Amino acid sequence: MALTGVEIFKLLPKTNCKKCGQPTCLAFAMKLAQRQASIDQCPDVSEEAKQKLGEASAPPIRPITLGTGARAVKIGEETVLFRHEKKFVNPCAISVKISDNLSQADAGKVIAGIMESEIDRVGQKLRVDAAFLSNDSGDASKLAALASLVASKAPELPVIISTTSPDAAEAALKPFAGKNAVLYGANKDNLEAMAQKAKDAKAALAIAASSLDEAAELTEKAKAIVPDLIMDSGARKAGEMLRDNTYVRRAAIKKGFKPLGYPVINFVGRGDSMLETVVAVLSVTKYASIIVLDHLEKWQSLALFSLRQNIYTDPQVPMQVQQNIYKVGDPGPKAPFLITTNFSLTYFIVSGEVENSKVPCRLAVLDSEGLSVLTAWAAGKFTASKIAQFIKESGIEAEIENKELIIPGYVAILSGAIEDKLEGWKITVGPREANGLPAFLKSRA
Amino acid sequence: MSFAPPKETWSGKTFEITIGNGAKAVKIGGENVFSFHGFEGNYPNRPVIAYEVQDIPPDDWPQMVKDVYAGVSADPVTWAKHCVEKLGAKAIALRLAGTHPDKGDISADQAAETVKKVSSAVDVPLIILGSNHAEKDSVVLVKAAEAAKGTNALLGKAQEANYKTIVAAALANDLKLIAMSELDINLSKQLNILITQMGFDKERLVTDPMSSALSYGLEYTYSVMERIKLAALAQNDAVLQGPMLADVGMYVWKVKETQALEADLPQWGNLKDRGVAWEAVTTTSLLVAGTNLAIMRHPDAVAAVEKFIAEMEG
Structure with missing residues (x-):
């Protein structure tokens, strides 16, 4: 059975030499207990300790x-x-x-x-x-x-x-x-x-x-x-x-x-x-x-x-989409331009609804560390300055004629601040939920 | 070497709920083990699959599902009878989609008429669903519940925003009730507590932790369901011991994988099988996670899931 961090610590040299990359032998022992380190990273451990640890740290199902x-x-x-x-x-x-x-x-x-x-x-x-x-x-x-x-x-x-x-x-x-x-x-x-x-x-x-x-x-x-x-x-x-x-x-x-x-x-x-x-x-x-x-x-x-x-997704780490401006359909220079966050589910649902609308669009996906729109906004990952910086650096201004950005309805509160930071742009508030997008986009077409 | 199977038996058990009346009434729940774990405990009722029928023609369903119901879907009574008589449906989930303000805004009285007609036309249990517009549902489901009095139907969905009137309607008309929260075990628990505090018996309550489609958040529904089942069995948490519902069809048949043509995405294979597989795989994984009652749309997907259930039992 697996050993605890303290049990592992007793088998280590206790020199705190840092050669393993950890500040102390105890810290290294804790990493070993969590299977985030390998005993081979310790150059001074005894053969006997190695064997004991090897047996105990063998995963319950063999790799x-x-x-x-x-x-x-x-x-x-x-x-x-x-x-x-x-x-x-x-x-x-x-x-x-x-x-x-x-x-x-x-x-x-x-x-x-x-x-x-x-x-x-x-x-x-x-x-x-x-x-x-x-x-x-x-x-x-x-x-x-x-x-x-x-x-x-x-x-x-x-x-x-x-x-x-x-x-x-x-x-x-x-x-x-x-x-x-x-x-x-x-x-x-x-x-x-x-x-x-x-x-x-x-x-x-x-x-x-x-x-x-x-x-x-x-x-x-x-x-x-x-x-x-x-x-x-x-x-x-x-x-x-x-x-x-x-x-x-x-x-x-x-x-x-x-x-x-x-x-x-x-x-x-x-x-x-x-x-x-x-x-x-x-x-x-x-x-x-x-x-x-x-x-x-x-x-x-x-x-x-x-x-x-x-x-097999990590339940603690949301799936993320890469920050980019994605094309849905074949958008011309006047096509609607929307923005959302990079939580994969948000991206999938928003892009799916845009597709359902049959209106070709550009969809900007901002790296919000995998958070959905409201959560990202609350956590300061989907802010006016981040959005403005992303739009400026993306080079999108050269590609499109209408400098209009459609933002999710949940962050309507950001529209003024984005307009202040993105000179010459018009900010339009879109629907709160993605399922409102087809009606919204069709009404504009 | 002799191996003693590490069986796990639990102190908790889910409530067994009966929906409908008479010979075709169905029972769900009642198990003291995880789904299909009859090898180590009591798993008395196989999961039930209900066919979804709408009060209005399914204009926003993908063509391949619309085609299956061409000729019957113009009228909910004909549609429901077709599902029972031709497809062998064990339950009908009547969704009052047309009451949604954006989908025709059909009145509560008219919806109640539809409920009355459908429930008298079929002898299988009925699940009565609103249009998922919290405000409108709280009006529509009250009338629908009156129309279903005495049928022992399952009414839903009561959500945090509208549960009070819907719970009262289920109470007054002696119906079973679905409580839906969004993908969080604590929200499910909280809503179930609020509902039981109104005097609604927890043994009449079905929990819907919200479904999602394969590749579109399925892992969230899957894990919330496993956690709810674990709380019911291992922690004997009575508030979470209701059977669970997975309303699968409405999530599956709007994702890209059930719509994109093979000509556009050849690496995804043919659309017909892909769509059916998307619904069948989504449902099957949620059955494994703990679903007792699932609502589906495509008969071929239902057939595949029924075969799976038979293999799990046999």
Whole structure:
């Protein structure tokens, strides 16, 4: 179990040398307790203390990295059951199944679809994280052929190799040696051989159990050979996944039960892609670290990426949009010019309503540290001088003919002060709520 | 190694509320565990999905949802009957959208007529919703409540600005009541206290912590719901033990993702499935967070959510 700051302090050299970057050993100990520092930052700590701390500070759910380079994704390391307590740490990896029964051409299409899945949302790049190569044929050579196709077409893409045959595993893992692949399919019959193959290829091993009891047994046996483990409890129906995922998360975090302290993989594939999507909702919200989809539909990825982004957002830090002047539609030099704050929700709703109005506009988004209009105004982040400075420095004056700025109705009180600071500009008070924008903009058009 | 599942049982439990009368009345709430956690406690009632019907044609709904109700949506009675008889709706949420001053300003008396007609035309429970104009709702919902007397309908939404008259109307006509606050557990608690101080039984109250659409603040609704459920179960906070409502359709079907054409945004995929997925994913995640009753618009999205609920139970 995790040590407290004071317990950690007792293991430190207590020299207050500041080499770790903290003013005192006690301050460093507190940072360690909050997992905001690493023991390696202390050059003088004893080996014995290091080992003790290492064991105690190991996260309750083991961190595992899939892939290497720019597309590498880290999973696991979660610390809470509810996102309002503390930010969920590592977003679940979304993977898509590719069967080795597919022709090279069809498999190539799925690989291309995965590589093209990237979408930019609120400044984050969201995409399918990994390919799940499934040995449906039972033929080792077909799996190996699929593996080399993926390795040649998408060398950066993290992969999960799925087979129950150690020989097939060895051949398929070959192109991914040292690339942090995952080998899925270690069960009670093949555990040691599979663990050895994973170890040889420096891959993580995913356990395919038929119950949580068995999963705990298998991880205890496998960890001596491969430390990086992932678990499938055998749950397939949504209700079973909720039960098992919940028990795993509680056992690891609340009970410190090490045999289940590993990331969980869920299989949500369904013939019906819409049902598959809603079942995946359960896995995203309730504790899966890897989700295997059968389908790769663009609308499906968009919905699941968005949900993952929502769930893994830090509840204490509002999502923010970059300060800028955004164009909605194709605004001419006389188009209306509005301003709002950079809280992502404010931006989304305002830009959505402007779009609904079908009136092309320019929308200035002022950096208000992620606060909404009224809150930002109350906190002094959305003031006349900040607005005036932003407008002046943006260079917008050269782009437009009408020097008129529409401000949110909630800050009508600012209009005089902005007019004083922005010479030659007319300030117009817009509606209080964004849903008043379509009527407001249409009435001016 | 034997593994003892770390079950969590709670001292608190949510109130079980019945809406409607007769064979088709629905029960929501009554659980002493989180949503779908029947594996460790008592989860007696599956969540209920209600179809949204409006008193006026849905002119501001996206085309793909309007199309689904083409031919029936001109008249609320025909529309409601279609949802029950053709789509298998278990409850109808009648939104008196046309009473909004900007949407036709239909009078309270006329709205009450609509309520009367719809409630006598269908045998499933009714949820009666105002137009979300605080001032007008306080007039409209009073008349609507009189028209619904004896139906055991769910009336809403009472908000901080207008709860007094609406609570009085629900009391006088023996209806269940929705209390809505904006995305804050403390505001929900405060409003529920004010309402119960008027003599309204907390066991007849449904809490709406305000919905939001996927990608448009969903995480706020999601976490407020989890916190309310946790307060109800772990802290045994009676004021927050009412079942929860998610009024999803009205938030989902106005965001860009449910309207933009594939031709304009090819990387978003086809609009039909995207729109349905947006409503289904939003609702599903809120069911997981603790929703007992959800209001939706598109039949395909309802179907997907119903299949999900069946998988959670089976």
